[in-house]
Amino acid sequence: MTLTRRRFLTGAAALGATALGATACTSPTTANPGRTTLWYSTNGLSEKVLGEAVQRFPAQKLTPNKVSGELNRRLLAALSGEAYLPDITMLGDGISTYFSATDRFADLNALGARQDESRYLPWKWQAGRSPGGFQLGFPIDTGPAALYYRHDLFAEAGLPSEPGAVAAALSTWDDYFEFAKRVKDKLPGRYLITDTKMVFTYSLAQEEQKYLDRENRYLADQSQVRRAWDRAVTAFRMGLTAGYAGAATGEGVDRRAAWTSGKEAAFVNASWITGNLKQSAPGTSGRWKVCQAPGGPGNQGGSFLAITRYCPDPQGAYEVVKWLMSPENQAASYLELGLFPSSPAVYSDPEVLAAEEFFGGQATIEVFGEIAEEVRPVYFSPWDITISDTYTDELANVESAGKDPDQAWQDARTAVERLLRRQGVLA
Amino acid sequence: MNRRWRYLPQYLAIAPFFVLFAIFGVYPVVYSLWLSFQRWNGVSEMKFVGLENFRFLLTDSVFWESIGNTLVIWVMSTIPMLVLSVLVALGLNSSVRHKGFLRVAYFLPNVTSIVAMSLVFGSFFSNEFGVLNWFLGLLGVDPVQWLTDPWAIRIAISVMIIWRWTGYNAIILLAGLQALPQDVYEAAKLDGAGPVQTFFRVTLPLLRPVLLFSVVMSAIGGLQIFTESQILLGDRGGPEGAGMTMVLYFYNTAFADNDFGYGAAIAWGIFVVVVLFSILNWRLVQRPDGGGK
Structure with a gap:
């Protein structure tokens, strides 16, 4: 059989159609059938x-x-x-x-x-x-949240630096703000608060309820949100935030550099940041410790x-x-x-309780474990991430664009309620 | 043989394009239109909500701001970019050494991965430890909050776009310059026109069609600004949403918030904006004195 153009075209088209048909009919339900x-x-x-x-x-x-x-x-x-x-x-x-x-x-x-x-x-x-x-x-x-802090800098400022003493001195967020102010006065250019988002996120993580109840109804009482918001704004007004809000926080170059330079002398975060901290600031090994976060146990x-x-x-x-x-x-x-x-x-596994060099010989799981066991159950709704982002976006506007906090709060509330109305949560 | 069947091989031969276009082009477009009337999180049952998504879109300040941001960033990047491209093209057109190398060098940013580029620019613009602020410090200028101040953000994004597209457009303009008839220049010289006069009175008017092409191309690119914002500032566009472009808002709504119905409605909103822009462009090219078709 000679290959004419017509035969070639017919053949090619038929082949194409078969291939399309075959894939359409045989896509398996699971990725690897039989496995x-x-x-x-x-x-x-x-x-x-x-x-x-x-x-x-x-x-x-x-x-x-x-x-x-x-x-x-x-x-x-x-x-x-x-x-x-x-x-x-x-x-x-x-x-x-x-x-x-x-x-x-x-x-x-x-x-x-x-x-x-x-x-x-x-x-x-x-x-x-x-x-x-x-x-x-x-x-x-x-992700139990704890306070990570530079014990050497705390000691330098003449303040408590051992985990037990720090935790005792910093049981509330207000204590923490006062403490941060003292560190800042003694050691100018050192901050204990990353940004308003840190305060808002971890303050809310300590509450028994967030935005919605387990039936996905918007809580009539949003006072816990307002409490977290007010704390964040207070930290900003007191001039305690390190001032690099917004730009892909947490992953930012600025924050890593601040860990290395000691500009960020403490922060509250969930345990999963440890790997990042060790990797970003190897030069500060041995100078960090962890203790209970101000405001109580929380998970993120x-x-x-x-x-x-x-x-x-x-x-x-x-x-x-x-x-x-x-x-x-x-x-x-x-x-x-x-x-x-x-x-x-x-x-309590002895293997995980080994002294950690990065944390000055502390076994951090003791602290995190204690926090994890005290966390209260809280419902995390499908919209929680978007709602939190809406609030923290507005906080970033306050922090870096000079927006009026009351206006920002109103705007955040309106945006959240609009979102929930679109989602059919609010009538 | 039946007339209809006689052309079957030809139809079959062109079929692959149409089949693939139907699957990957037409079907998603139609589906997204249908989706824009639904409320859907990607996993539960879809719920028909009529025009609610569109009603929401019209009153959504973030969407309107994202259109504004997109246009502002487009203007802020296109005008300096065109000026720079013309200068680079003129430079390359004059007798300089290593022409081939320079052309490749200017074109290189355009073929660099945007993601890699955005990461590099992220370190460059970084508020406190960035190269740029260090340099400004050497000059005695106060550091600029490149990634947190709303206008600095827009400048940072525009700089990235300028960096990426100047070389590309310079090469196109260079091709345009080389195609210009020499006799016009000779006539200008005879009439005693200086180099500046020649540039404004002869070169620029003759380059108009090529410049229009560059404007249209950058409008196409400009309406789709996404990666620069997303890598530099994250899904939500940074403080005051200054880097929130239309496409980033669509992406964030559909794929970060799992709000596919509303995401589809935003996509159709973007479509309308693009249509309006196309009409504008078309009118511009159609102007009788414009040398267009």
Whole structure:
């Protein structure tokens, strides 16, 4: 047969059509049919522990898959296409978004989770449960918030510098502001507050309620928000904020440089910042310590593992999840990546209680563990991140653009209420 | 053979484009229009809300500000960029050494990854430890809050756009310059016109079509400003939302806040703005004295 142009074109077109047709009909529901696919984000789980799990559960054929970028975005895309879904997936603190779609997941209680519940922090376990009692998430890590401070600088200012004494002197935010002022007077150019966002975020994290209740109703009483706001504005008015708000805070070059130079002599943050701090300011090793944050215990961030409905062997998947999150493996993940354990048994594990050189010989897990056990359960609604961003955006306007705080508060409130009205939360 | 079937191979041959265009072009466009009438977080049931998203959009101050920001940044970047490009093109057109190397060097910023570039510029503009403020300090100038002051933010973004596009447009203008007829210049010389007069009276008017092309191209780019803002300032556009552009607002609403219905409505809002802009551009090119078609 000679190859004419017409035959070639017909053939090529037919081939193209077949290829398109074939892919359309065979996209599998799960990413790797016949295997158990687990999606996790970079540094979200220990690769060493995952590697052991692959060996340990040959029947499940576990296939860990590191998702670069936003895991949540990819999961939403897979869920709406009902294709290439993971069997097990990591979920962040926006887990409540999925409470409205529990039909897409497996109820862990049906797989024996009730027996395992007691080994984990009760508030964290509850955060993975929908208002209807559906256990969607299995706890991975938590983010207890503490005060990180430069003990050498505190001592230089003639102020308490040992964790117990610092915590005792700084039980409230007002104490903290007074203290920050004294440090600033003694050592000009040193700050104890990153920005107004730090005060707002961690003050609100200590409250029993945020913006919405568990039924996703806007709380009539938003006084806790106003309290956090007023504290943030007070810190700004007293001139205590380091003054680099807004520009991708926390990740910014300025903040890292401020750690190294000692300009930022203390700050309140969840435990997950430790790795970043060590990496950004290696020269300050030995000069940091941690203690209870002013204002009480609070949590910021943390993640969960969930099993999708599309997993053909949910019981097998649950065994994997349970093993991955066993206290021993949480201890290993903490030592490797700083993922703060959600299982209190780890807090007394001698291996994690070793003296830390970076923190001047302190075993920081003692402090964080104590905070984690005292955190009160709080509901984190699907809109909490957007609402918090709205408030902290307005705080940044106050801090760096000179906006009137009352006007900023009004604008933030209006924007939040408009958002919730659009979302159907408010009538 | 039936007349209809006779051309089948030809139709099949052009089909791949249309099939792919239908899947990746038409379908998403139609779907996004449908989506803009829904309330959807990406996972729950969609809820039809009629025109509510659009009603919200019309009264959404952030959206209007984002249009303003986009236009301001576009103007702040395009005008200096065009002036610089013309100067660079004139320089390259005169007899300088290493012409080939210089052309490549000027074009290089345009093919550099924007993300890498934004990170470098982030360190450059950094408020306290940035190279720029260090340099200003040497000159005895007070540091500028490049990434927190609303107007400094817009300048910083504009500088990045200027840096990226000056070389590109200079190369295009250079091609335009080289195509200009020499006899006009000779006539100007005979009439006794100096170099400045020649530039304003001869070169610029003759370059008008090429300049218009550059303006249209930068308008297309300018309405899509996104990466510079996002990397430099994060999803929410920095203090006072000064770096919040239309596309960044759309991205933030749909993909950071999981508000896909409203995100789609914003996308259609951007579409309307782009249409208005296209009409404006078209009118500009259509002007009878403009030398356009």
